Amino acid sequence: MYTIPAGLSHDQDLVQRIEKLNAIGIALSAESDMPRLMEMILVGAKVITRADGGTLYTVADDKSLHFEIVRTSSLGINMGGTTKRAVQFKAIALYHRDGRPNNERVVAYSALNNETVNLADVYEDNGAGFDFTGPRMFDERMNYRTRSMLSVPMVNHEGKTVGVIQLINKQGGQNGDVIAFEDDDIHLVKSLASQGAVALTNKRLIDDLKALFDSFVKTIATGIDEKSPYTGGHCKRVPVLTLALADAASQADGALESFTLTEKERYSLEVASWLHDCGKLVTPVHVVDKATKLETIYDRITLIDTRFELLKRDAEIVMLKQLLETGLEGADAEGAVRNYHRELEDLNAERDFIRHCNKGVESMAPELKERVKAIAKRTWCNSDGETVPFFSEDELNNLLIQYGTLNADERQIINDHIVITNKMLKSMKFPRDMENVPEYAGSHHERMDGKGYPLGLTREEMSIPARVMAIADVFEALTARDRPYKDAKKLSESLSILGKMKQQNHIDPDLFDLFIEEKVYLPYAREFMDPELIDIDEPFEIPGYPFDME
Structure with missing residues (x-):
């Protein structure tokens, strides 16, 4: 008993x-x-x-x-x-x-x-x-x-x-x-x-519902990355960098001392970083992947090349007619041949120049634009026997793009992905402890000076996690090796550009300083960058960063 x-x-x-x-x-x-x-x-x-x-x-x-x-x-x-x-x-x-x-x-x-x-x-x-x-x-x-x-x-x-x-x-x-x-x-x-x-x-x-939700989130991110071979991995890399900087900020002293990150808040930020580009699901592939100014579904530089070949053929025909029909001999014949070769040289030079402009690797100075416009004055005979301008209006406008490869309409389409991201995420019924996901994800293109998009928010109007993701998104883009319009930059160059963005009030200054002080960039670089591009492992003189050389 x-x-x-x-x-x-x-x-x-x-x-x-x-x-x-x-x-x-x-x-x-x-x-x-x-x-x-x-x-x-x-x-x-x-x-x-x-x-x-x-x-x-x-x-x-x-x-x-x-x-x-x-x-x-x-x-x-x-x-x-x-x-x-x-x-x-x-x-x-x-x-x-x-x-x-x-x-x-x-x-x-x-x-x-x-x-x-x-x-x-x-x-x-x-x-x-x-x-x-x-x-x-x-x-x-x-x-x-x-x-x-x-x-x-x-x-x-x-x-x-x-x-x-x-x-x-x-x-x-x-x-x-x-x-x-x-x-x-x-x-x-x-x-x-x-x-x-x-x-x-x-x-x-x-746990099962969370696992299902996580897999759904990552499936969306995978779909975005797989949609374009040139941005493949972006949606997977941004969360790594976002969480690394957020963790450092939650343990920091000084200006960020009051910032804390609970387990649930950290999870919300992780979800937001996976979904930050979900609006790109509806962005046309040929715009996302536009590697050259003339690219649409295909690169129209091939059409331009063909027209140059037609002009060279026409020049040869003119020369041969002069020789055959007028019976030029001696010095006159040699002059016609020289004119023909001079025309070939001009056409080849113009073709190479247009090819270079098409890549969008440098800003278009006024004299470069004038040269493009001069070439545009040429004409060619199409398959219907019509004499038409050498460039169509759309081709000319694209070749005159000031920076990069996107024209104004295409850049707006790209920028609209964040509007669609906000629309998609705000339509989702997030639980109360995840209600900040749309704000975190939808603000990564905002600037501290209010000149970003889509809402033109200032630093004071953005949460710290949103500011964290803005830095992560930029740094990933700078160091990415899979973009069609640029080569991957060295680590030192990427940090210098980031420092200039701090000086321009583009990114959060306190988070940038922490990014450098705690070397948040270094583990990320070792995991995702080519070794030959990691040219520093200690802080150096970076624009906007008060580094004491002594």
Whole structure:
């Protein structure tokens, strides 16, 4: 018989244990860490039954029971849960190799049949024919005596067994003897097992939904990267840099001392960094990938080359006609040939010049634009026999692009991706603790001086995480080696450009200083940049950075 603690009646003792059960149930509903949750269930079961030992098992793939938490107070055994000591025991199969249920093991029997098993003495009270080879081996090795045992299945609201609580050796007889588990113990543990099953199921459901959401987010990012071979990897690299700088900022002193980043806020920032370019899903590929000024679905420089070849052919025809029809001889013939070759040289030079302009690698100075316009005055004869301008109006306008390869309309299309990003993200029903995702993701093209887009926000109107992502997006673009319109820059050059952007009030000055001081750039560079481009590993004289050379 169980000896009730001195000064308490049976009812008072039961009330105390029920109160402990209620307290455990309340704690379970608030716990989000799975190992700690399982530990609370087992330790709680031990406390309310005064069991010396216990094990919590979980069902894995409906095929086996995994040891999650193991405790034996008298032996000082503490494995699993928050102990950081892994449970070394092998999983228990629920079925034999031939498919028969493993009803010989008590814990497997409980799981398979949703039945509670209560044994006063495992070695003597074994009419069910259970196999206690495992407990015997444990007892011999540890100089222990397993006696009373209680196995209670953890059944969730769907009637599915998600685990088993097994308790060993109830303490409470005279002189601390081991006694059998009583009906009150069974009722209390069943109640706890039911609450625990619901808590575990809810936690797994939350984890599964989070895993599904994460995979969906990364699928979108992968789709964006795969859409263009020239920006492939951008959506995967920006999160790495964003989180690295955000983590550094959350630990910084000085101007950023008040900035903190909770686990949930960090997760929101991670999601935002994966989705920051989701609007590019609707951006035309030929605009995203536009490597030259004349490129549309294809690079129209080939058409220009063909026209130059036609003009050279026409020049040759003119020369030959002069020689054949007018009978030029001697010096006159040589002059016609020289004129022809001079025309070829001019055409080849103009063709090479247009090819160079088409790449958009340098700013178009006024004299360069004038030369393009002069070439545009040429004409050629098309397949219909019509004499037409050498360049179409659209071709000429594109060749005159001041910077890069995008014309004003195309640049607006590119810029609109952030508008679409905002529209897409604001249409999503984020939970309350993730409601800042649209702001984080949708502000990475804003500037501290309010000259960015799409909203023209100033530094004071942007959150620190949004400012972090703005720096990450720029630095990734500077160092990327897969852009069609530029070569990957060296690390020193990229940092210098970033420093100038600080001076121009483009990026956040405090975050830039931290980026340099803590060398946030260096691990990223070592992972994603070509080794030959990593030309520094220490801070140097960077524009906008107050580096003390002494």
